[in-house]
Amino acid sequence: MEVRDKRASQSQGYKHTTNNRMELMGAAETLEKIDNVEKVILITDSEYLVSAMTRGWAKRWRKNQWRNAKGDMALNPDLWGRLLDVVEGRDVVFQWVKGHAGHPQNERCDALVGEVSRLSTSEQLVDAGYERKGSALTTRSAPFEQIGRDG
Template sequence: MNNSSQVHIYTDGSSRGNPGPGGYGIIMEWVGKPYRKEFSEGFRKTTNNRMELLAVIEALRKLKYPQTAVTVFSDSKYVVDAVNKGWVFNWEHKGFKDKKNPDLWIDFLKEYRKHKVTLQWVKGHNDHPQNERCDTLAVNAALKKNLPPDIGFEQQ
């Protein structure tokens, strides 16, 4: 990949109970190339919003080249609206005072600023193939045995 590459990232998060065991799913596609990778991970106790946001963070971390043009497709209004409506930048300016998941938002902004990121909301559970697959990956990750802790959640 190089600076002219375009990557599509599809993400979803899930938790069985809120909080409860949770997971995320990621699909990464290199536009115009036969490249597709899937990733997922589960945690023993977390929230749906944390998994939605962590999926985006982990996907951005996997990009190898700075300033990659990437479109992230997510069914999370929490994540997409926070960025597209500028809320997260105001939260950052105010030190994330009284905001949930500041650890993840700080990590998100670090990764977000390394690339040319566009976030696009997609309706969940609406037969969008990649979104449905990400949901399956996230749910299956949450169902695994001996899940690690979501340190940021459990230390709040």
């Protein structure tokens, strides 16, 4: 997370989850923490995240009860709902950068991921949304559940 000339970092390790869920969670948590900032440029190496937000996919999924264009359930509706809620009424620009290409903030994120990936299982959190398959029944948008480090 970077706000003008101020910088802050946060990382968490989870026992079971996916890369896409962590990209979404990182974006949502960052925007929630800077909720008083109306104009934000969110830089990510996740084309999935940028495309879903800039092309309106996530909004359509929510409008269609978390079903995609094929009628299948969209993945991670709990986090998409959370992200859509936090960007509502704000000027958030989602900007893609190539991963592992020397972008300083992206390289910092990769370093943080490396640090938390080395946590022992007892130090890792449980991604409750992953455990319940990101159930759409809990969105619009229920706060993300975190179960403590002991499970």
